[in-house]
Amino acid sequence: MIQVALLQTDIHFKEPLRNFETVGGLFEEAMAARQKPDVVILPEDWSCGFSQEMFHHMADFIEPEGGPSVSFLRDLARRHRVWVVGGSIGTQFSDGKMRNTTFLIDREGNIAGDYSKTHLYSDMDEDLPYSQGDRNAVFETEWGKVAFMICYDIRFCELSRGYALEGAEALIVTSNFPNPRLNHWKTLLTARAIENQMFVIACNRVGTSPMGSYFGHSLVIDPFGEILAEGGEKQEIVTAQVDFSAVKTIRETIHMFRDRQPHLYSRALLTPNTLQEERREALRRLSER
Numbered sequence: 001m002i003q004v005a006l007l008q009t010d011i012h013f014k015e016p017l018r019n020f021e022t023v024g025g026l027f028e029e030a031m032a033a034r035q036k037p038d039v040v041i042l043p044e045d046w047s048c049g050f051s052q053e054m055f056h057h058m059a060d061f062i063e064p065e066g067g068p069s070v071s072f073l074r075d076l077a078r079r080h081r082v083w084v085v086g087g088s089i090g091t092q093f094s095d096g097k098m099r100n101t102t103f104l105i106d107r108e109g110n111i112a113g114d115y116s117k118t119h120l121y122s123d124m125d126e127d128l129p130y131s132q133g134d135r136n137a138v139f140e141t142e143w144g145k146v147a148f149m150i151c152y153d154i155r156f157c158e159l160s161r162g163y164a165l166e167g168a169e170a171l172i173v174t175s176n177f178p179n180p181r182l183n184h185w186k187t188l189l190t191a192r193a194i195e196n197q198m199f200v201i202a203c204n205r206v207g208t209s210p211m212g213s214y215f216g217h218s219l220v221i222d223p224f225g226e227i228l229a230e231g232g233e234k235q236e237i238v239t240a241q242v243d244f245s246a247v248k249t250i251r252e253t254i255h256m257f258r259d260r261q262p263h264l265y266s267r268a269l270l271t272p273n274t275l276q277e278e279r280r281e282a283l284r285r286l287s288e289r
């Protein structure tokens with residue numbers, strides 16, 4: 001049984017120091033609770049916010065590997081001896097590529113893994129500066145096997161199914177999911193939990209950005225699809241106890257993984273996405289102008 005704490009923060013656009021202060025304050029509060037968390041989870045882009053404008057001026061936002069945001073979180077993890085899922089941080093990696101990346105940090109402050117957003121939100125031009133992540137790993141921790149999604153990723157059931165087949169027991173989601181799509185947020189996350197028989201632990205932000213407003217409603221959903229905890233629409237800490245043995249219980253009750261019929265599923269799932277190729281071609285032509 002572990003205790004999770006989701007910091008549902010109000011992120012101030014382009015004000016990292018102010019956001020560090022908010023996260024630092026909520027972190028102390030979470031650690032002072034009677035039930036000390038084992039894992040603290042932050043929302044997507046927790047240190048600088050998110051807007052379409054940002055994707056055209058990345059120099060103002062991007063951090064190098066080991067930059068100030070991840071160093072700040074590693075220090076908190078080490079000081080409080082707690083695991084941290086570092087929301088996401090726009091990071092330029094040593095291969096020169098920029099990615100929207102979540103860092104998994106252990107109790108010693110070491111980076112135990114990272115996940116970069118697979119499905120970039122092209123309707124907001126996120127795919128202009130960012131490269132998609134291409135290592136969708138399941139990570140073994142002292143409390144169970146976990147995998148990650150960032151925001152728009154939750155619309156793509158194929159990714160979470162792959163994680164479940166690789167043994168993930170919990171899907172951790174970090175997000176800037178906006179109004180008015182609360183219905184999508186709750187329905188998609190609940191479906192991901194039920195269809196994969198795993199926990200879904202999803203941290204969303206509140207407040208506003210130049211793009212609009214965010215509804216919070218961070219969620220902890222068990223593998224039966226029951227909501228264990230749900231945030232409101234204000235800044236707060238959402239907590240829940242997560243008992244990973246529930247995954248085994250549901251998987252031994254409804255044998256979905258035994259009954260899958262992959263050879264009968266559509267071959268279209270594996271054919272290349274021509275719409276994406278068209279978008280890449282259009283962007284290439286634009287950049288040549």
Ligand SMILES: O=C(O)CCC(=O)C(=O)O
Binds near residue numbers: 178
């Ligand atoms: O899928 C959505 O409705 C919103 C996605 C989004 O805002 C994002 O991925 O940043």
